[in-house]
């Protein structure tokens with residue numbers, strides 16, 4: 001496995017006299033092609049972490065590497081090109097008068113020639129399934145469509161890493177699913193590394209690994225199955241319980257003995273089927 005993001009002993013304070021740093025001696029590695037979800041309560045340092053990775057915030061101690069580069073003032077712009085960020089509020093991310101202008105905006109900023117921009121906008125819109133919306137005003141789109149436009153704008157810049165900072169938290173369930181399914185597709189197609197900060201169980205379930213933050217530090221990490229099987233403790237860690245786990249608890253409360261291992265929804269249906277319905 002090849003590390004693509006590496007943080008070593010990062011401490012960050014917003015004010016010099018802040019007693020509890022936003023990030024405290026934090027070390028972590030994300031491998032190329034991995035999807036890592038970061039969960040944790042409000043204020044645990046997740047957004048701060050995301051902003052240190054592309055140099056929006058500079059830590060007071062520690063080292064950050066992205067790809068082969070150690071983040072410093074000289075290569076901060078190279079690193080920003082490697083890392084695309086999607087933020088929480090879809091309405092704060094628009095600059096273009098139409099969807100295609102918006103997707104092209106980042107490329108204009110990078111001075112990419114027009115003849116290259118045009119096919120890239122087309123491809124990016126195809127990828128997020130919004131080709132028919134190219135000439136529409138962004139304000140007319142749903143929340144999920146707006147976040148897909150934001151993703152298209154990033155894809156057009158050909159990044160190596162996409163960081164989503166609660167990018168699905170303001171969306172309705174349908175919009176959330178749209179965004180998650182697009183992300184899965186583009187991650188595979190472009191071999192991207194994905195870092196998603198989320199409270200949403202479905203989004204976290206797609207990760208290869210979940211990191212749990214508390215008070216600026218990592219307090220736990222594991223596969224989704226390992227983390228989800230912690231049951232009610234998950235709520236403490238900033239996630240809602242997955243449906244099969246909630247169902248297991250209700251059954252247990254009613255005296256039904258349930259498997260200890262984590263069950264996906266499919267696994268739960270199989271188990272219910274074989275345990276009860278066949279009897």
Ligand SMILES: Nc1ncnc2c1ncn2[C@@H]1O[C@H](COP(=O)(O)OP(=O)(O)OP(=O)(O)O)[C@@H](O)[C@H]1O
Pocket residue numbers: 014015021022040041042043044045046047048049
């Ligand atoms: N601009 C700021 N100025 C001062 N303190 C800040 C600022 N932004 C965040 N903090 C503080 O830094 C700590 C970490 O905040 P951060 O936003 O990284 O947490 P988070 O886990 O992303 O929370 P949320 O889920 O609410 O976004 C918190 O104590 C927060 O109050």
